[in-house]
Amino acid sequence: MRCVVPHNVRVPILTDPLAAAHDVATLRDAVVAWFEDAARDLPWRRPDRTAWGVLVSEVMLQQTPVVRVEPVWRAWMLRWPTPADLAAASTADVLRAWDRLGYPRRALRLQECARAVVARHGGAVPDDEDALLALPGVGEYTAAAVRAFAFGRRSVVVDTNVRRVLARTLTGTALPEPSYTAAERALAQAVAPADDDASARWAAASMELGALVCTARAPRCASCPVRSSCAWRAAGHPPDELAHRRRGQAWHGTDRQVRGRVMALLREASDPVDRERLLLVTDDRAQADRCLAGLVEDGLVEPSETDPDLFALPA
Numbered sequence: 001m002r003c004v005v006p007h008n009v010r011v012p013i014l015t016d017p018l019a020a021a022h023d024v025a026t027l028r029d030a031v032v033a034w035f036e037d038a039a040r041d042l043p044w045r046r047p048d049r050t051a052w053g054v055l056v057s058e059v060m061l062q063q064t065p066v067v068r069v070e071p072v073w074r075a076w077m078l079r080w081p082t083p084a085d086l087a088a089a090s091t092a093d094v095l096r097a098w099d100r101l102g103y104p105r106r107a108l109r110l111q112e113c114a115r116a117v118v119a120r121h122g123g124a125v126p127d128d129e130d131a132l133l134a135l136p137g138v139g140e141y142t143a144a145a146v147r148a149f150a151f152g153r154r155s156v157v158v159d160t161n162v163r164r165v166l167a168r169t170l171t172g173t174a175l176p177e178p179s180y181t182a183a184e185r186a187l188a189q190a191v192a193p194a195d196d197d198a199s200a201r202w203a204a205a206s207m208e209l210g211a212l213v214c215t216a217r218a219p220r221c222a223s224c225p226v227r228s229s230c231a232w233r234a235a236g237h238p239p240d241e242l243a244h245r246r247r248g249q250a251w252h253g254t255d256r257q258v259r260g261r262v263m264a265l266l267r268e269a270s271d272p273v274d275r276e277r278l279l280l281v282t283d284d285r286a287q288a289d290r291c292l293a294g295l296v297e298d299g300l301v302e303p304s305e306t307d308p309d310l311f312a313l314p315a
Contacts, residue, residue, distance in 0.1 A: 024191055027169055027226050028202050034225035035205035038212065042066065043074060044149070045204070051125035051150035052117075053077055058145045059110050059137065064101050066211075072101055083114040084123045092313035095300065096267045102256075104263055104300055109137025127151040148200040157203035158188045161210025166191065168214060172231035174240040175216065258282050258291040266301060272310035 039045070044057035056076060060069045076097055080086040086094070091111065098107035113135045117125055125146065126132055132143035147155040163176040166187055176184060193199045213220045221227050221237075232238070251257055261281035265273055279288040292311070295301040304310035 023229065027229060028193065030225045031209050032201050032205045035208055039208055051146065052083055054150035055125055055146050056110065058142045059106055060101060062106060063103060068101060072099055082123060083117040086111055086114040087118045090315060092315060095313050105298055108299060112136035113138060127153060148203045152196055152200045154194065154196045154199040156188050156192045159207060162206045164216060165206050165210045165214050168232035169226055169230045172235045174232060174238060178242060178245050255287065255291050258287055259295055262292055262295060263300065266311065266313050272304050272312040275309040275311065278311060
């Protein structure tokens, strides 16, 4: 495989394109070999996994760590092991089962996705990229991940972890651009093996390296299987040049926190909850009222048909 690197991506200077291809192959081989021993034993990676289970895991893992996802995923798959099972569930049950994973609109999209899989594909998750992308809540990353991890197909799977691994090992930068760029996409495409099995293995291995070793804040360079060929390490670990463009994600006092408190109250309630009680989740009444209105608009909460000051999860 020849590695064609975009002109605007900073890479170690390699005058021979065959040497560049060799270096990329060496990188892939070392990371995959490390993965064979270091991979976490996760249920959605096991031989008995289903395509639906993989899809559910990928939706749950968006912006949520594995340690929080795994118990919810296990309970979810026991309750709704197929798309048809989830499609027939009540929305209230789905939102309660989502529990505290955060971003509960993902739960709504996942149920919409299940209904689309049943209606369009006879209840079986498709392996075609266009068909996957046409499903509610499935974007470029999720479609690629399902193709790779559920079906073993060649697919360029790029999440935050993979972006960081490629940025450090090949371009010598501490962290990738704040937003995914065309240059990164082209680089990831060039690095992914052409073979189905090898490509799927590389996708899983590079993600795991970023999650466990090549982390954002405290990379374990001494334990990295490609430390001897890492461009960032060779450059002396230069600092992040784009730190001023990155914003930390605050939590305390944010609308996200308040929305989460409202949802928690409604998940635990067996009957509709009075507006006044919901507005007590924070000292800022205006913020609580705004968040409640937003949850209603997002379809996560419904006012009672008989009393507009009573609220519950959608039926």
